Amino acid sequence: MVLTRVVLNQADIDRALTRIAHEILEANKGSQDLVLLGIPRRGYPLAVRLAAKIAAADPTVDAAAIVGQLDVTMFRDDLSHQPTRPPYPTQLPRTGIDNKVVVLIDDVLYSGRTIRAALDALIDLGRPRIVRLAVLIDRGHRELPIRADHVGKNLPTSSSEKVRVRLEETDSAGGGATDGAPDGAPVNEVVIEATA
């Protein structure tokens, strides 16, 4: 039997993203050279939401011009231990990433291996001036020396639990979900699933 517990609802996610957006602007002392790169699948919609919030806070920013998607599939270290993963598109903002302040965005930070892969993928695409990391959930259990600069919520978990982030962009019935078939479960919330 699977026990699920909602840890962030829609309003919580929204507040966390608003705070992270302002933290990013504060840490960068403005919107100068900012590029937000979301990691598929759920990091990308979060990056789009963050870009919109940054644009709302700083009217000189064009949200669509600073957001992109960075696929890390080919750089993973577990390719040969997992079922074959089809790659997702990598789309960089037109300005590129050279000499930019790149903020990587993902939904859940766990072992840190995805971020390691993302750093490798990034280096092959250019040379950012600074790379930062923003995540919605930090659930601990790091296996690499990686930490997030901006965290929506620190969530102490057991490694037997699963943290699921459901976003309307990726997990609603019309959202084209390919993994975890759309089952009509509520979206825009973060749940912990524990097997009892």
Next chain:
Amino acid sequence: MRHLLSTEDLSLHNAIRILDTAEEMAAVGEREVKKLPALRGRTVVNLFFEDSTRTRISFEAAAKRLSADVINFAAKGSSVSKGESLKDTAQTLAAMGADAVVIRHWASGAPHRLAATDWIDAAVINAGDGTHEHPTQALLDAFTMRRHWSKLAGTPSAGADLKGMRVAIAGDVLHSRVARSNVWLLRTLGAEVTLVAPPTLLPIGVEKWPCAVSFDLDETLAQGVDAMMMLRVQGERMNASFFPTTREYSRRWGFDDNRLRALDSLGLKDTIIMHPGPMNRGLEISAAAADSPRSTVLAQVRNGVSVRMAALYLLLSGENREPAVAPVSAPASASAAASAAHAAIPNLTYSHQESH
């Protein structure tokens, strides 16, 4: 998928998956660092029993862009010319630790044989066998067509098929593995295929293929064609007289300057002209047609690398590499070997696992 042997038994799901993955691989070719670490430490052997330049180079470039190690093996100048059998060659490569074998062979069915036996536990990719199949060529043709077709429709090509596209394939169908692979794949993708050839260059049983057959190129063009694929007249396989003279062939079945002009007068402004190469300029395709803006010959070569990267990636990454096929103790008959190969191919389901 464990092997890529033919397009006849390639499901729509897997075909689209290869094409979609190739779409992402194509983006790598436009980057500054044209390399991915996905297949680091894997060994790909190019096993070529027949002459080939572009297919071998294309596979080599694809494997190298994925960081795999590449060993090129040409039958000329190797122990094969001293009489070594396919089995011994395969076992030698297995002992060297090959993870994938890209094989081109003059005998139809050689890749199936390699895949169905326990000679070598590696992914087998058919790079052309006899007059049977050449699946990666068909996939790169379909990729080229899909990009064109999606561009016309103004939709993204990822996930799309070729429903409604009218494709004519003209020339030496009898000897062409490219034509065979294309007929099966294009049928799977939903395109309407017409083969155009002199009756002497059509195989027996072509009426059972899932395509239309025409003997008149002009008539086919007049009915409307979205992609015109010319096949190479295979001089090296022309050991009987299939047509009286090359001049007559060129006039009746070649894509010459008159037919190029006819495309404009027929209002077919978006028709592309394809050729798998190498071209016999002036025979099956005129220089003007080959160099016209309609020609996709070079795009096909470029797309070939992307499609082969996709095939190598999908076959070689992932844990779903089942253990070797159960040892075949007695020499299996050809049909048993073939059915074993079919059983080994589809591993269609994959799950995208959650990981953070």
